[in-house]
Structures are given as C-alpha cells and as structure tokens.
Amino acid sequence: MEVDRQVAEHYQHGNLLKSIAAGLDQLGKSPADVTIEDLAPVDEFHIGGRIASKHFLDQLELAPDMQVLDVGCGLGGAARYAAENYQVDVTGVDLTAEYIETGQILCDWVDLSKRVVLQIENALSMSFENACFDRAYMMHVGMNIEDKHGLFAEIYRVLAPGAIFGIYDIMQGRSGDLSYPVPWATSSTTSWLADSEKYKQSLQHAGFTIVSEQDRRDFALQFFDDLQRAKLSSSGLPPLGLHNLMQDTASEKITHMVENIAARLIAPHEIIVRKV
Numbered sequence: 587m588e589v590d591r592q593v594a595e596h597y598q599h600g601n602l603l604k605s606i607a608a609g610l611d612q613l614g615k616s617p618a619d620v621t622i623e624d625l626a627p628v629d630e631f632h633i634g635g636r637i638a639s640k641h642f643l644d645q646l647e648l649a650p651d652m653q654v655l656d657v658g659c660g661l662g663g664a665a666r667y668a669a670e671n672y673q674v675d676v677t678g679v680d681l682t683a684e685y686i687e688t689g690q691i692l693c694d695w696v697d698l699s700k701r702v703v704l705q706i707e708n709a710l711s712m713s714f715e716n717a718c719f720d721r722a723y724m725m726h727v728g729m730n731i732e733d734k735h736g737l738f739a740e741i742y743r744v745l746a747p748g749a750i751f752g753i754y755d756i757m758q759g760r761s762g763d764l765s766y767p768v769p770w771a772t773s774s775t776t777s778w779l780a781d782s783e784k785y786k787q788s789l790q791h792a793g794f795t796i797v798s799e800q801d802r803r804d805f806a807l808q809f810f811d812d813l814q815r816a817k818l819s820s821s822g823l824p825p826l827g828l829h830n831l832m833q834d835t836a837s838e839k840i841t842h843m844v845e846n847i848a849a850r851l852i853a854p855h856e857i858i859v860r861k862v
Contacts, residue, residue, distance in 0.1 A: 590708060592776050593730045594681040597660075597831075603688045605830045612825035617695040622666050625692060628826040629663025631769070632726040632754065633806045633843075633854045639664050640671075642725065642754045645798070645858050648672035652720040655679070657741060658727030661831075662689035662704045669701035674721070677714075679707035710736050714744045721745075723752040726854075729770045732778040734785065738792040745861045751794065754802075756843075757782050757855040764851055765842040767835060769828075782855050794859035803853035810844045 599605070606628060610616060615624055622629070626636045634641070643664070648654065650673035656665045659678025662685075669676050680686055686704045693699045707713060709724075710733060722741050731737050741751060756770070758779040771777035780788075786796055823829055829836040846852045 589732075589776065590681055594683070596770075596772060596776060597682040598684055599831065599833065600684075602661075602684055602831070603691060606688070606692070606826065609825035609830060620695050622663075622670055622696050622698075625663065625666075625696070625826070627824060628828065628830045629661055629666070629692070630725075631660045631663070631828065631831055633756070633802070634809050636667065637809070638754065638802070638805070638854075639667055639725070642752060642856060643668055643672070643723070645856070646721050646723060646750050646752050648674050648721060651675065653677070653718065655714075655719040655722040655741070655744060657709050657722060657724040657737075658730075659689065659704055660685050662693060662702060664723075664725055665689075665702045665704070666693060666696060666698050669698050670696075674701070676702045677719075678702065678704040679709060679712060680704070681706065681708065710740055712740060712744060716743055717746045719745050719749065721750055721752075723754070725754045726756060726770065728753065728755040728757075728785070729777055729779055734778075734780060734788040735791055738788050738794065742792040742794060742861055747861060749861045750797070751859050751861065753785065753855075753857045753859075755785070755855060756852050757785065759803075759850045759853050762849065762851045764846050767839050768843045768846065769832060769839045779852065782857065785855075785857055789857065789859050793861065795862050797858040797860050798856075799858070800856045801853055802856060803847060803850075806847050806854050807844070810840070810847075 652674045654674045654676045656678040665676040665678045689704045758781040
C-alpha cells in the first residue's frame, strides 16, 4: 500500500548500522562487548527512552518464558530490554526493513537472538496464528496507523484469553494545528493522532477491557527539559542518540514535538487493557 510505503520511508535512514557502529567506536565499544545499556540512547525511539520503557513494561505483568508481541518494534530496543530483564521471548514487527535488519544484528551483538525475533509485518494483517501471544505492547506506533479499530482487532486476535496489552502512544489533546515535522511524520499526511477516548472506544470495540490509563505529559516535559540541560552542559552531541535515527532533522522534529506537548496539542499516554 502507498501509505505503508510512505511510513516506512519516513523512518528509512540508509546507513543506520554504520552510524550506530561509529557511535559505539567513539564510546570505546565494539559488537563484541556492547550491552543493551550501551545501545539504550539510540535503541528506544519513544519519549523517555529506557526510563519510560521500564515504567510501562512493569505494568504488563511479564513472567519468564511468556510469548510477547512488540507491535511497531523499530530497532527492537524495548524487545531486547524486555527479553533480558523479564526473561520473555519477544517477536517484534515493523514496516521499515532497515530497522528490522539492523535490529536483528543488534540482537546478535548482545546475544539475544534466541529470545528476540524481528520481522517485517503489517500490524493490520499479521501472519501469526490466533491466540499465540501471552502479552503485547506498542510504543509510539498508533500515530502512524489510521485504522485503530482494525489494529486493535488484529492484536486481539493474536492474543490468548486473559492476555494483557499495553499502549504507550502520543495522543491528541486539545484541538489545533500541530507544528511539523515531528519524529513520526514529516507532515499530517502520515499522522493519524487520536485522543485517549477514541483509543479506548476502539479497544473496547475489539473486545478489550480497560485496566488503567495514565497521562504522561508532565513526565515528557521533564524528560525534554533534562535533555536540554544536558545538551547545554556538553560540548556536542553524544556518540549515540536519537540524532543517529533522525539525522539532520532531529533537532527540528524534537523542538516541534516539545512545542506541541507544551501547547497541550499532544501528550504521551499509557493505556493498559486485558483480553477477557
């Protein structure tokens, strides 16, 4: 589909693995001794990075050897974190081939390929059997998917009864025009924001029961404030960070996102649901 191609191309880098390897070299690291903590600054493409991942994943009641689905996994940073810290097996799916290919190599580097498998899939029509996952989550994904009803129905299909599904997405706040580009879209053409009420309606329509929800706007503003202070106190960009993913557009995209959050047009939001 044309929209799928546009979304995938938005995230395409061209030399992502080479950029990450160069950053590791500046840190005095190599594929032979890198850890998931070394990769954390570039590995998790969502507000709050590793701090947000822990806060979010802790709510999913993960247990060793569970089968977990990461929808829109990107490079697989959250999947690797979950596999190492909760001892679960994670299957990550994403549209961007370069992210999947690079992410699987990173799994090899940190010796997690037996627990984490990344593959190219459309989240609206996945190749998995019914009820084959114990848990699922998505982090900053729904903004690129217009059909929320279809998305959540498909995730519901592949989850086992009683399974928990967690969402950590950027959601719409008050009405108004966003400043673009932002990390997930160059323009409104591939940006399908929805407010938390619309998310919950689509989730309930699919059959999920709402467990909890949390607005993470204050956390996001503090996170970006901390980043800005760290930037001012340093002599330049760190070896690894979101600039490796977004390249020359990183500063503009992040600036616009912070402005949009401060204006209450958007905010990161968590919703935890269960399949009954």
